[in-house]
Amino acid sequence: MSDIQKELATSDLDIGEYALRLYVAGQTPKSLAAIANLRQICEDHLAGRYTIEVIDLLVTPQLAAGDQIVAVPTLVRRLPQPLKRIIGNLSDTERVIVGLDIRPKRSETI
Amino acid sequence: MTAPFESKNDPEQAGLEGLSVSELAARLREAEETIDAIRNGEVDAVVVGGPSGQQVYTLQNADRPYRVLIEQMQEGAVTLSGDGTVLYCNQCFATIIGIERENIIGHTITRFFGDAEIGTFLQLLARGLNTGASGEFVLHGAGIAAVPVNISLIDLKVDEETPRVVCCVVTDLTHSRRRTHELAAANILLGKEIEERRRAEGSLQLALDAAGMASWDLDLATRLVRRSVPHDRIFGHTRLLPAWHLETTLDQFLPEDRAAVAKAFAQASTSGAIEFEKRIRRSSDGAIRWLQVKGRTYYELGKPVRIAGIVADVTEFREIEERMRQAQKMEAVGHLTGGIAHDFNNLLTVILGNLETMQRRLGATATDLPQLRKLAEAATRGAQHAASLTQRLLAFSRHQPLDPKVLDANKLVSGMSDLLGRALGEQIAIEAVLNGDLWRTFADPNQLESAILNLAINARDAMPDGGTLTIATSNVDLDRAYANQESEVTPGSYVLIAIADTGIGMTKEVIAQAFDPFFTTKDTGQGTGLGLSQVYGFVKQSGGHAKIVSTPEAGTTVKIYLPRFAGQELPNEVEPETELPAAVPERAPARDRAETILVVDDDNDVRSHSTDIVRELGYRVIEASTGRAALEILDREPEIALLFSDVGLPGGMNGKQLADEAHRRHPHLKILFTSGYAKSAIVHDGRLDAGVQLVAKPFTFAILAKKISEMLKMDANVPTILVVEDDELVRMVAVDALELLGFRVEEAGSAREATDKFRAAPDSIQAALIDVGLPDQKGDELALTLRGIAAKLPIVIVSGYGSGIAQGPLKNETGIGFLGKPYGSTQLAAMLATVGIDAPAG
Numbered sequence: 001m002s003d004i005q006k007e008l009a010t011s012d013l014d015i016g017e018y019a020l021r022l023y024v025a026g027q028t029p030k031s032l033a034a035i036a037n038l039r040q041i042c043e044d045h046l047a048g049r050y051t052i053e054v055i056d057l058l059v060t061p062q063l064a065a066g067d068q069i070v071a072v073p074t075l076v077r078r079l080p081q082p083l084k085r086i087i088g089n090l091s092d093t094e095r096v097i098v099g100l101d102i103r104p105k106r107s108e109t110i
Numbered sequence: 111m112t113a114p115f116e117s118k119n120d121p122e123q124a125g126l127e128g129l130s131v132s133e134l135a136a137r138l139r140e141a142e143e144t145i146d147a148i149r150n151g152e153v154d155a156v157v158v159g160g161p162s163g164q165q166v167y168t169l170q171n172a173d174r175p176y177r178v179l180i181e182q183m184q185e186g187a188v189t190l191s192g193d194g195t196v197l198y199c200n201q202c203f204a205t206i207i208g209i210e211r212e213n214i215i216g217h218t219i220t221r222f223f224g225d226a227e228i229g230t231f232l233q234l235l236a237r238g239l240n241t242g243a244s245g246e247f248v249l250h251g252a253g254i255a256a257v258p259v260n261i262s263l264i265d266l267k268v269d270e271e272t273p274r275v276v277c278c279v280v281t282d283l284t285h286s287r288r289r290t291h292e293l294a295a296a297n298i299l300l301g302k303e304i305e306e307r308r309r310a311e312g313s314l315q316l317a318l319d320a321a322g323m324a325s326w327d328l329d330l331a332t333r334l335v336r337r338s339v340p341h342d343r344i345f346g347h348t349r350l351l352p353a354w355h356l357e358t359t360l361d362q363f364l365p366e367d368r369a370a371v372a373k374a375f376a377q378a379s380t381s382g383a384i385e386f387e388k389r390i391r392r393s394s395d396g397a398i399r400w401l402q403v404k405g406r407t408y409y410e411l412g413k414p415v416r417i418a419g420i421v422a423d424v425t426e427f428r429e430i431e432e433r434m435r436q437a438q439k440m441e442a443v444g445h446l447t448g449g450i451a452h453d454f455n456n457l458l459t460v461i462l463g464n465l466e467t468m469q470r471r472l473g474a475t476a477t478d479l480p481q482l483r484k485l486a487e488a489a490t491r492g493a494q495h496a497a498s499l500t501q502r503l504l505a506f507s508r509h510q511p512l513d514p515k516v517l518d519a520n521k522l523v524s525g526m527s528d529l530l531g532r533a534l535g536e537q538i539a540i541e542a543v544l545n546g547d548l549w550r551t552f553a554d555p556n557q558l559e560s561a562i563l564n565l566a567i568n569a570r571d572a573m574p575d576g577g578t579l580t581i582a583t584s585n586v587d588l589d590r591a592y593a594n595q596e597s598e599v600t601p602g603s604y605v606l607i608a609i610a611d612t613g614i615g616m617t618k619e620v621i622a623q624a625f626d627p628f629f630t631t632k633d634t635g636q637g638t639g640l641g642l643s644q645v646y647g648f649v650k651q652s653g654g655h656a657k658i659v660s661t662p663e664a665g666t667t668v669k670i671y672l673p674r675f676a677g678q679e680l681p682n683e684v685e686p687e688t689e690l691p692a693a694v695p696e697r698a699p700a701r702d703r704a705e706t707i708l709v710v711d712d713d714n715d716v717r718s719h720s721t722d723i724v725r726e727l728g729y730r731v732i733e734a735s736t737g738r739a740a741l742e743i744l745d746r747e748p749e750i751a752l753l754f755s756d757v758g759l760p761g762g763m764n765g766k767q768l769a770d771e772a773h774r775r776h777p778h779l780k781i782l783f784t785s786g787y788a789k790s791a792i793v794h795d796g797r798l799d800a801g802v803q804l805v806a807k808p809f810t811f812a813i814l815a816k817k818i819s820e821m822l823k824m825d826a827n828v829p830t831i832l833v834v835e836d837d838e839l840v841r842m843v844a845v846d847a848l849e850l851l852g853f854r855v856e857e858a859g860s861a862r863e864a865t866d867k868f869r870a871a872p873d874s875i876q877a878a879l880i881d882v883g884l885p886d887q888k889g890d891e892l893a894l895t896l897r898g899i900a901a902k903l904p905i906v907i908v909s910g911y912g913s914g915i916a917q918g919p920l921k922n923e924t925g926i927g928f929l930g931k932p933y934g935s936t937q938l939a940a941m942l943a944t945v946g947i948d949a950p951a952g
Contacts, residue, residue: 025155025166027175057157057166064157064164071148072155072166087144088152 018042018050018100019079025072026058030089034073037090045102077101186259186280194218194235197275206259206282207251222249224256234263235276241265246283258283318420326405327418328356330379335359344401344423346394362390364398374403379414382407387424400425461492493932514554514652516675519583519607520544522555523562530566530579537576538569545584551605552675553652558607561645565609565668568642572613572666580610586671588655599655603674610667616660624658645670705751705822706730710740710768711784712760720754720784723814737763737771744772750779751822757785780821829876829947830854834864834892835908836885844879844908847935851942851949861887865895872900877947879938882909890920897923904945908933 022038024031035054042050057064057072067076067085077084077100086099129137147153155168180187186203188196196215204211207222220228227247234243244262251257263278315338318325324341328334335354342350345362356375363371367388378384384405392399405419468485523542530540562581569579586606593599616624625646645668649656653673660666707729711717714735721731732747734740737759744750753772757765769781783804805817831853835841838859845855856875858864861884868875878896882889893905906927907920920926927941939949 025168028154028168029174030152030154032175057155057164058168061157061164061166064166065159069157070144071153072157073153085140087147088150091152 018046020050021053021076021078023055023057023069023072023074026056031073033089041093041096188278188280190219190276192274194220203280206257207249208254209252224248224250258287323420323422325420327416329416330414344421346392364389364391378407378417384417399423400428461489465489514552516550516552517555518550519605520548523581533567534570538573539578541578541580543582548583549585549605550675551672553672557648561648564645569611572611577612582608604671605674607670608667612665615662615664615666617662621658621660706749707752707754708732708740708743708750710734710755723811727815736761737768740768741771744776752780754782757783782821828854830856830874832856832864832875832878834858835881836860847938850935851939860885861892868896868899877904879906882907894919904947906941906945
């Protein structure tokens with residue numbers, strides 16, 4: 001196994017830790033801000049433990065029904081359970097961390 | 111501050127019934143947070159369910175990035191309603207057509223189209239929903255030239271309520287069009303060039319092949335030769351050799367030619383060009399072939415880098431040329447034998463016939479002297495003609511050197527009038543048109559006369575029924591333009607002598623050949639064909655130019671251009687008429703008769719008779735009656751030139767004794783005896799002593815006058831001429847001629863003998879006549895040897911080639927004459943006179 005394959009395997013294993021889905025509507029200013037804010041928060045607090053899926057509802061509006069999206073942008077934590085939603089442009093980092101219920105890595109748990 | 115909500119259930123099946131309070135609280139919190147987010151403006155789009163499913167609505171300004179993108183992009187963007195009204199356009203589109211946006215939106219777009227294109231565009235517009243299309247159009251804006259554009263449009267359905275919107279992207283094609291045009295033009299040009307070059311190369315190859323030539327290109331750095339199949343074929347290789355060095359070329363040339371070829375290539379680097387014709391041994395069949403190689407050196411930054419050129423097998427060409435040259439030579443020889451043999455035969459007939467007749471007459475009776483003289487004269491004339499013919503042959507072969515002098519052509523022409531009159535006959539009038547201010551020219555007067563005479567005789571032959579011969583002289587400047595028209599002409603100032611006739615004229619073909627040696631239009635035997643070639647040869651040799659202008663049936667003009675003499679005139683400018691070879695040499699000037707004569711006779715009557723005669727002849731006379739008295743007078747009067755004495759004198763001293771004593775005391779004294787007795791004391795063995803003359807009594811006035819005159823004319827110092835000639839017969843002729851002229855002669859058969867004789871008694875010899883071809887030393891060198899003994903010794907060099915040695919070691923010597931063989935006694939006397947030796951007797 002090459003290093004890259006190892007890395008991929010590892011990330012597969014980790015997929016389940018924080019699986020996040022961000023719903024946006026094209027390039028509206030809030031959508032763009034949300035994408036940028038989420039990427040930053042995840043890198044700062046969930047490095048190596050998350051996956052992000054961005055869904056543009058202008059392209060696939062039918063996907064809005066599945067997660068009962070009403071307003072855009074909306075971030076949905078699909079894993080770990082239970083499912084959580086955060087609405088807005090994710091500019092309030094504290095609120096996002098709380099909302100996502102981010103905990104330290106297991107190895108760091110005391 | 112809102113808290114995230116939690117949901118364990120599938121939201122789709124979420125109902126409020128049966129939920130726990132905490133779950134309901136979470137739901138409530140979630141709903142509140144959503145409302146808060148919307149209220150706080152944290153969202154800018156909402157998802158709305160409709161009859162056809164979910165729809166997303168963005169809030170105002172939410173599409174700003176799109177707008178900015180569209181506004182800023184460098185393509186025109188336009189949205190149209192279904193009927194072509196502009197609903198929106200970006201700034202770029204406005205710029206493209208040069209109209210403010212406010213004046214575009216709301217108006218129909220078709221007003222920017224030309225009439226011809228409106229239909230096409232509307233068709234494009236009407237294609238229907240969701241179909242994309244594009245086309246190129248020309249838009250006509252305000253104040254700008256027509257703009258070529260590409261319009262891509264797509265017909266979009268936004269939603270049920272919104273009317274049709276057609277989105278267009280308009281691309282300005284001006285720049286790309288221009289670029290395309292330029293590119294296309296460059297392409298065409300390139301294509302043409304390639305085609306041209308290919309054609310040139312092709313035709314060059316074709317031409318080289320047709321000419322039997324091949325090209326080569328030598329790289330001087332690698333010494334490798336780039337060449338083609340024909341190149342190797344010329345060297346005898348049926349196939350192209352894999353590599354060909356300069357050495358490969360060299361190796362194929364014959365060993366004796368190789369060094370020259372290598373040298374030619376080596377020199378080409380500096381000289382810039384190469385050209386030679388050398389032999390190779392052809393490798394296919396071992397044949398020796400002549401190759402001509404020509405090329406040029408190419409330089410980069412002043413350094414030779416390659417030599418390129420052509421090679422051709424010229425063997426056949428050379429063979430043909432050689433054959434042609436041989437043929438031409440044979441033709442010339444044919445002309446020569448035809449023309450000259452006839453002339454010579456005629457001359458020989460004259461000579462032989464006359465000599466035979468002379469012999470016959472001599473056998474029969476020796477008394478018919480006048481008749482014999484006539485025959486001899488006829489024979490002589492024949493021989494002279496033969497001699498002049500050989501002179502012309504020599505002139506033609508240019509063996510005869512010129513003796514140029516500063517001359518006045520007018521004088522020369524005037525001096526020839528008698529000669530021309532006789533030569534041309536009464537039927538032909540002669541006119542001379544002479545320029546009074548004619549320049550002097552520098553040429554050989556004899557040759558010029560000969561040329562004019564030749565031309566005059568040609569003119570005569572062209573006018574069998576009479577006519578006019580005009581000789582004109584003028585000054586002419588030939589400029590460069592003229593020189594460029596005529597070959598072999600140098601621009602400059604010339605004296606023009608034109609000889610024109612009113613005769614039959616010449617055709618172009620004849621003119622073209624007229625100057626060729628042996629070419630003649632006269633009947634066989636009538637001319638040698640050397641006349642005009644003599645003219646041409648002479649004029650060319652003199653640095654001039656000859657030209658024939660002729661019209662058939664109207665006449666011919668031959669123009670002789672001789673270079674103008676620009677220097678100082680030499681003091682001894684020659685009068686041409688005195689230079690004629692045929693001219694009679696001037697005799698020694700008549701002496702004034704103031705000489706003193708001593709008359710000695712014991713008989714008073716006889717003495718006074720003699721004295722009277724002598725005095726009447728104009729001499730001073732002194733008388734004496736005895737020998738002793740005579741001696742006393744001789745001692746007293748040294749200027750006495752002649753002693754005229756009776757042989758028989760009284761008083762113990764006879765005439766002989768007086769003469770002996772007088773001669774001892776005065777060696778130059780001339781002595782004339784008179785006697786009543788034929789053979790007396792002065793006569794030994796029937797001969798008079800040398801230097802002594804006798805006049806028999808009784809003498810008449812005439813006889814004494816003649817005798818005295820002859821004796822006084824004969825200088826006491828009769829010049830002695832040393833004749834140096836190895837051929838005994840020729841020497842005899844020369845000695846005879848000199849003695850006939852009254853000279854004393856010393857003979858020598860070789861240079862050594864001549865030197866010895868001269869060294870032994872340099873004072874006894876006053877001049878030398880030397881043949882140029884002596885067995886032990888060249889004549890001109892002998893002359894220098896003799897000059898070494900007596901610096902001013904007058905010398906005449908005799909040669910079969912005229913004055914051919916004038917350019918030799920004697921060129922700095924003065925007082926040397928040149929005489930061509932054969933010569934007569936008059937020419938001999940004339941030449942001796944020019945070196946300062948006058949003939950004592952005629």
